Amino acid sequence: MRGKERKINMTQINWIAALQQAASLEEMKNSGMTTIRIGVEGGSVRTARCFSPAEAEALVRRVHASGLRCEIVFNRLWMEEELAEMEMKLKQIQAWQPEGIVYMDPAVFMSAERLGLKDRLIYAPDTLMTNSRDIQEMLKLGVGRVVLAAEITLEEILSIARKTDGARLELQIHGRQVMAYSRRKLVSNYLQVIGKTIDDLYDRRELYLIEATRTGKMPILEEAEGTAVYMESTLCSLDQISQLAASGIGHFTFDSLFSCDAELIDARKACGAVLEGADPAVVKEQLKQRWPDLNYGSGYYQQKTNLTKEDAA
DSSP states (O other), X not given: OOSSOOOOOGGGOEEEEEOSOGGGHHHHHHHTOOEEEEXXXXXXXXXXXXXXXXXXXXXXXXXXXXXXXXEEEOOOOOOGGGHHHHHHHHHHHXXXXXXXXXXXXXXXXXXXXXXXOGGGEEEOOTTOOOSHHHHHHHHHTTOSEEEOOTTSOHHHHHHHHHHSOGGGEEEEEEEOOEEEEESSOHHHHHHHHHTOOOTTOTTOSSOEEOOTTOOOOEEEEEETTEEEEEOSSEEEOTTTHHHHHHTTOOEEEEOOTTSOHHHHHHHHHHHHHHHTTOOHHHHHHHHHHHSTTSOEEOXXXXXXXXXXXXXXX
């Protein structure tokens, strides 16, 4: 149906949760999550947790046994000399039989095509998927799904959903959103310039940046594979979830990199309550009271990223 909102059918929506603790599986399922997303050491970046390959394999079995779908995060960038390692790891993931594989590097697409995994790929290039034509071209290549960029407004999201196959679109609706990513070790380089050191720098989640013209704290995460900067607020889509769910977009993601499994479970229940008729403002206030330190916000749903601070004021 084009030009009109589709009727909401919650059973057709794939609710995806990034997992930190295997013990949370049953509660995740009971909250309404339908897919568990797992990070794996050596192949994943910016994930809530990276499991060892042996742990991931066992966890995939547990997820499937619980009746949930499972997706593997395989989104790091690969250098020329690492391509053989990449394909070996991809073959290992193939043996686990996940329903989806999240990737960013085109080299993964080429290997997946040779291995017959193309339709399981989920293309998540951070800031690139901002218009319907780009998305349509990627879908024509045969990937199973494309993840929309965080930097687009609600109006733009709804427009893209009308012009593409929403069943093959994914959108992050909860958690910190990536603003910038570099394969360079930006924090280490900065500390070297100013003559300071920090022990165990990698994977520390309490570090942040403050822009000269702003007061908000933007988390910055350095890993062995690169550095990411995140929005100062935690995206909360309760005010928009009814429109998003009616748009035909088939996959909604909850990220727990800077929170925990319990918070995602609460967020999923909150979305369900709103879609069943609860007042979004009331439900959102309840979520804020339970998690007061997460600084919930609406991301770029209402304002374009190219606005200056003065424009947006």
